[in-house]
Amino acid sequence: MTSNPPINFHHPYQPYDVQLEFMRTVYHVLEKGNGQVGILESPTGTGKSLSLICAALTWLRTHKRSRYEASFEATAADMRGEPEWMVEAALRRKREELGRRWEEREKVLERVRAREREIEARGRGGKRVRVGDREREKESEEVDEEREFLIKNWEAGGDEEAGDGLDGLSKETRELMEKVGLGGAKGGEDGGEEVEDEIKIYYTSRTHSQLAQFISELRRPAFPPSIPEDMVAASARDGEKPTKETVKQLPLSSRQKLCINPSVARLRSLAAINDRCTEFQQSKSKEKCPFLPSIENLKQTHEFRDAALATIPDIEDLHRVGKDLQVCPYYASRTAIPGAEVITLPYPLLLQKSAREALGIKLEGNVVIIDEAHNIMDAVANVYAAEIRLSELRRARQMLGVYIKRFGKKLKGENRVMVAQVGKVIESLTECLNDQLNTKAEQGTVDSNTILKARGADQINLYQLIRYIQESKLAYKVESYVSHAEQEESSVSTGTKTATSTPVLHILISFLTALTNLTGEGRIFYEKLSTTLPDIKLSYLLLSPTHAFSSIASAARAVILAGGTMSPFEDYKAHLFPTFPPDKITTLSCGHVIPSSNLLAWTLVSTKPTPPGSSTVPDAFEFSFQKRKDPAIIRQLGLTLLNICSVVPDGVVVFFPSYGYLDDVVAVWQTKEAAKPHGTTWDRLASKKAVFRETKGGASEDILQRYSEAILSPGQQPSSKPRGALLLSVVGGKLSEGINFSDRLGRCVVVVGLPYPNMHSPDWKARLEYIESTTLSRLRQQQEESQNSPAALLSEAQAQAQARQAARDFYENACMRAVNQSIGRAIRHRADYAAVVLVDRRFAAERIKGKLPGWIMSGMVEGAEGKGLQGLMGGLSSFFRGKKGVY
Template identity: 70%
Template sequence: MPPTDNNDDNTPPIDFHHPYTPYDVQLEFMRAVYSVLEKGNGQVGILESPTGTGKSLSLICSALTWLRNHKRARFSASFDAVAASLHGEPDWMIETALRRKRDELARGWEEREAKLKALRAKERAMEERGRAGKRQRVGGDDAGGARGKKEVDEEKEFLIGEWRDDDEGRAGDDPLGMFGRETRELLEKVGLARRKGGEEEEDGGVEEEVKIFYTSRTHSQLTQFIAELRRPEFPPSLPEGMVPAGDNEKGGDMKEVVKQLPLSSRQKLCINPSVSRLGSLSAINDRCTELQQSKTKEKCSFMPNPENLKGTHQFRDKVLATLPDIEDMHRIGKEMQVCPYYASRTVIPGAEVITLPYPLLLQESARNALGIKLEGNVVIIDEAHNIMDAVANVYAAEIRLAELRRARQMLGVYVKRFGKKLKGENRVMVAQVGRVVESLSEWLSARLLVKGDHGIAEPNELLKARGADQINLYKLIRYIQESKLAYKAESYASHVEEQETAAPDGKLPSSTPVLHTLVSFLTALTNLSTEGRVFFEKIPGPSSDVKLSYLLLSPTHAFSSIASSARAVILAGGTMSPFEDYKAHLFPTFPPEKITTLSCGHVIPASSLCVWTLASTKPIPMGSSSANVPDSFEFSFQRRSDPSQIRQLGLAVLNICTVVPDGVVVFFPSYGYLDEVVKIWQQAPDSATKSIWERLAGKKHIFRETKGGSSDEILQTYTQAILSPNDLKKAPSAPHGTQTGALLLSVVGGKMSEGINFSDRLGRCVVIVGLPYPNINSPEWKARIEYIESSTLSRLTEGPQASVALSRDQAMAAAKQAARDFYENACMRAVNQSIGRAIRHQGDYAAIVLVDRRFGTERIRAKLPGWIRGGMAEGSEGKGLQGLMGALSGFFRGKRRC
């Protein structure tokens, strides 16, 4: 499907500075990205480019080319303004004015460099003053001896400091609101924060006008992106001839290094051993911010301060001069003996590209804490097929009864030790925390006595006991965060346990961060009630337990701050189809002309892909529907447990394994169904006949994904069976030397369905069994369907987007259809992810077999990626197993000849 904004034939081609000769599909993708960014003004691009087509490099080349062109255009616009103001004047006057403007811009460049030079001199002077102050403090002794040391240390370490509710809302308005006044002023002084109102520091560095924020799902994906970012070279952002003499002494085209900054959490960047060893992110955050409190004597020595300004500035310069990843940031911080988490703030103004993981971009509070402003900037979300789930996960929270009991125990131990020393607001607030814990505990305890394993919980009912419903949750959450109650109470409980257990290995016993979990859950309860639901679920096991879970039903409101503020948003992924959900739930108010969609083809030739729909074992007569064929494959919930159908499936897989070389991966709808299938395949009709399982084992080594099992171990042995079969122990049921390759039985949505690379011999055939629809009877999906129906109906009948052409009944029908589409799209996104495991590069080839008659319907096929639809054999759904075997035999015979 071509982009909705194809370039005009008269438009000159764009040099994207791709380090290689790009394929046609890469050029199509880069043009679409460039067009979205160039239009700006809240444009959105939803772009699909199959894995193996160089998507990341295409994103880099198109986005950075646009950014540099955009910068040059700003300079050119200033020249055009001069020329326009002199319209009708003699040419010599216009030339003189333009030359004066050019000299003015050149002087501006030189003045900026002089400003930077002066800034360095000022920094050196500040560094010298810092060293002098440090020399004056050397030799100061610490009062206090061993007398009463234990009690004093405990109070110093664990007692809550004085807290007053006299700064309501400060943390929400000020990214540094979590710190004391002295610390905030210090951060501003050393350039780690903008001053109130966005005023620029008088000695601030050069700030890039437009930035690109790039985010992906995992740390490793961001590292791979940065590695790709090092490949291309881009021209400078200044127009040709504008670089002052002496700045390009080597001659030729000057290449301007991309200025990139990776951001991450304290857990990845902390270099203070006493903090990083705490392990959990919440504990690290609390301990770190506690060390920055103005009243804390024991400060972190790595925190940027007047004494280590030199290291802070060297950190900034080194990061901007290179293209570091997170490991590099950690290493540079250790070299300079300055905290990379805080020192990275000095790099943000001068960075062109900022990479960060999903949670840091998707949560507005996280963006505020980092000082990230999206207004007028570009947001690129890679691996965006799961962006709606990612938003839901960021805002999800859960807590168990066992954790609440643990929290009550920890609070009891803490109050017993320090209760008499708590004063004023502290005593009141700690008591309120206890009441909330008691109320939640009582509600969950009552659920253990009722019938049913799960259900929906009313938020108002959760806090009815102990008068907890009268407590201001916003204030309570802020108190726990600012007072560091969670860290101090948990640390003290850990301290007591350490003394009681006296661990022989010297390691601190780990304390579950249950109070942090409580804060997350209470924060979720403060979200809009229309957008989320709270569920309870009994936990199976020997110990009776039950948990509360908060589920965000819609990502619309949470994502709106990104969608409405950025200059442009790009959603890119290998399997984005179907597109409708992103439009309906991330950009519901955006007009069609603001959204560009593109589904690129693959870089492989058509001869390298064979896609087949196996609707039945036997051919379907012309004019008949597969739904009316008795032995057609349909793995719906009502039919999938039919033993006859499962055995027919086994025979089909056996035939596939006979003709497909090397690796075959079969994806099932769920772990439970995979167990059911394997059980029937392992049953032999009689003692003289081998079971389907034994016959499969005679063809290939069989591997099976298990819920909770190690995917790395399975993948390693599966790979070994294909690439180094002589080193692998033969299956007991198989004759020695007859197995060729391996068969992997996996699950759609499982560990093998995303992020695993089954390239080349590891995945010569991918088989999808059935359509993995979620359990629509689960409380979570019932709530989702109900929410989509109600919100769609409201949009169609109320407010500015209401359609006057629709009757109430028509609007209701449209709302139900929207919910059905969302449900089906969730299924097809999971299918498309599993399919994408096979073809991974231009020279790869594979067969894809879709086993279910419903894959032959146009509605389902329309939700497959374009490159899959293009490789689908015409009429395959009516040709049965014999037709499939002929197609596979011919396909792989042709590849062997190649």
């Protein structure tokens, strides 16, 4: 039996073994296809993004070449029975034609790249005055209220597609885009229909900065062409060097990032920008946007497309190209979708179905890669979450009243009816929140059937009302008019203009849209707010991401979830892919690229060692909610940190379960003890290292900068004081995710306790109840389907016990994901080294240890649980003594 030859992933550097393992796993998941899922963990600092790129692009180019070969085999099969010379001639012509078209296309893109390089070499000194800029910058202060703010006639019914709150594409825009070949389902005239079938990789991450970093990495490797090598050679003429094929990448984003129309881009909220943009596209609008792709600027639109596909651009590049060519980057970027190989986009544009449809994104048969996927379930919930405050509802009612007073008599037919319905909904929600404001409880759950019961609002068709507000641009028109009226009034009375209004009607639309989600998967909560005036908010929370994510999971050829700390994996399987059989889900937890000697992982159960053979741990650390406020435990924790700071050089970062507990700990440490007159624990810590603490609502950038300066700034310190600083932070806080504590900034990470969420809070109580009830329903359904197999049957008590355990596992997994994120802040590259200390007896439980990342488990000191503080100090001293140049 022969083994498969090794795959050349075209990695720009010599990959480590863990990187090869990661790339092979990604490749095989994509190659299997047919709805495969990969849940992959690769620690930060192991080159995860570059490994994803090399594996996915190597597979994609290989797959494209194999499709070419398959098409030739199909042609030969269709000509079976014909003379051999005819078959060979037909195949030769097909190869030459496809090679010629590929070569011509790549040469066009190479010319664009050359032009871009020439522009960069010349520099961009001086501003170009573009057509229409001066006129738009000198917009008249006088506003034609009838034209600007009055709602146009609107009729219910018809089969027009409803707009979506995120993107707001109008019917007129859809028709225009299709006329000039810019629709999501249609290709352009340059072979668009053929490339439309090409498989694509949709890559998404949380933020634009993470996407920009990915794009930067994408520029490093070079991959073989997407057509067979003999076709590349055949396409070269007169000894020309065959054209190389750069990766064709396209970033997608919202109008807020891409709009180049000054009168639209200056608006504050995304919803207002969407509404104003689509307002400019109405067939009867007198203010057409001059940048919108049209027949007149089709040449510039295609130049934009070629520039986008030629240069691996980021969002800023697309914005610049659009301004240079005077064509809208938001809409023109869609012309590049058919020819793109990799499409990058932020979470919301991928996770929300309406956003995908508006952008013309087709997931069927394509690959989806979700990076930084440890928080994907929260990201899905956030996309569908919405909230509204009582103060905002009162403001919305006041704004609607101002608008009706001015334009009410001019509203006709459906407009009059629908505006009245908006008022009823606002009044009903206001009454509901007023009722909750008068209750004793500070927070709780609201029955979704009761929030619209007042004023007959429960009889209103919310779907139709949402569609009306979106298509009529009611929110934009009301808010624009009120803002205009208030500015005029302020200008007359004080001579100055006020700031524009808060877009409360857009907030209302988001909340109403959330109410139309499946009621079984969401809950509505109220929470009283600590403000100057009594206020309260309603929040919609999606309890399960299953249904919302199913349209992605079921459509894509393969889905890759990748992250630095994905452990534990069970939740992703249970809540994102619950119907997927085990053979369709591949999991991988990679080791780190650091040598084993660069990590010390220690579980500290107590300051005292456990006697041999004893099952009782003296004075055990347990930071459970019931025990963690014990001053004795807090003082023992202070003693532990004092010892750690004595031997650990540079930076020590400590993560606490919550801001409230950090406040409690600091209060005890700052209290003088009668038995220790030589200063408080806080003073003693400050004598060892400069001490900084994270505060709720505080500026994390300022703390991080001062902490870094205390460690990295040159200067002599007294020899009696170790170098560095101590940072007290919070798991789940601003410093626990996305912050880089590499090298000297994080030589030791200490995690204090297990940060379990408050299971008695209304949202977590609802989550756990939902998981328990849905698990029980699924088990009962399985029971019904297994009647012919008595051995597989469970009793009702067993089923209920399993359902409760599923809820407990979800709760515990949420805690451990937060812990793992905090741990991952330290070691960031191959030469880095650090110690990780987990302080709580519960970390010694096998169930908890099994949910730590594999690379942390491999570095865990065996038997550390019984060695106490003295053992930890010996381990830390030995570990840092072995590092050259530390002292």
